[in-house]
Amino acid sequence: MKKSRLFLVFFLAFFILIFNKNVYGVGLDLPEPSRYFYVYDEANVIDNYLEDYIINTNEQLYSKTGAQIVVVTLNSLDGNSEQEIAVQLFRKWGIGSKEKNNGVLMLIAPNEKRLWIEIGYGLEGALPDGKVGEIRDKYIFPYFKENDYNTGILKGFDAILSVVLDEYNIESLNSSDSQIDGNYGYDENYDVDIGVNPIIVLIGIIIFLVIDFRFFGGMLTRMLMRSSSRGGFSGRSGGRGGRNRGGGGSSGGGGAGGGW
């Protein structure tokens, strides 16, 4: 009886998941966000230093304003328009905070030479399409035309960042700023502070393991292990403790882009 009910719950959850995907995905095969969320470099054009810079800057930005500026490169658009992929990805990942919808997604398809910068609803005032187009023409495309993706992404990212900071009346993000020490920007659900209460954490883990292996045959544990090894710590310096996520923001197609 118990087992069958459990099965039913999983069955339903499975269907809800499938259903949701159909509503939003509309046949697009969209990637899951990377472990550090702010950079997803499928086309492998972003250098490590730039990746670190974008992630660090975003963690500070998110903790202060809830805004998120995500950079994504894709190997292929699979025949879809860059705008279509951008808006679906934006909504799937939930970029920017849910209340403020203040996310930005910079989507780059180097092979197709297409770019789209999607602006969340909440930043459309600060970053109207014309302004985004200006950033594209001044800071991004001149470098992309020379195949210098790192400079284009960096300059474009900084230009967008400065507009966002202006919007929230912040002069600059500074890593020595006391507010953003430690893991402030991480998602609290993942940020287990082992330093304070190791016993409680240990008990929690044991309870989790017991429940998991007793009722789910260890499925959850295996899932967790797999997802953490997939994200991987390899190649990243500093040993990050947490995992970043989207804040649940949405967008409606605002922004600018095009081919170069």
Place this chain on the structure above:
Amino acid sequence: MKKGLLILAIILVIVIAFGSSIAGSYNNLVKLDEEASAKWAQINNQLQRRADLIPNLVNTVKGYASHEEEVLVGITEARSRLETAKTPGEYAEANAQLTTALERLNVVVEAYPELKANENFIRLQDELAGTENRIAVARMDYNEAAKIYNNKVRSFPTNIIAGIFGFEQKEYFEVSEQAKDVPQVNF
């Protein structure tokens, strides 16, 4: 006496069960209707925004390419059709007509490098492109919401409640097959 009470109780339970299920269906319909209407408002906003950008664009183009009267008239006409549209289908058709007119403009513009390099013109083109993309997204959102609502209105037993309270199906924001058959003028 006891029997009568029991029957009364059963009837009461049935009435309450029916009543609450009708109320539930009704409320659900209202909710879906509101959602679809809100998404329609999004399309409407963006269409209005697109229409508002047109006079500015036409003026800018006139400064450089005053000979292209025909193209500009086409754009202005499409814009005024957008202003007089009433149903989602009419809006969609006027919008498609405006898209065609703007595409013609883009072809013509190639002959005017100065216009193409004009800062104001580039920004207007970006604003238009962003607005068009917003319309595409809003259209997807609306049609999705309208589909969910329409399914509810049509399926049993909600269709009975929809009939009683006058919930009608929503028209999709799309160009009808008839309008698609209108021959396009070639250049």
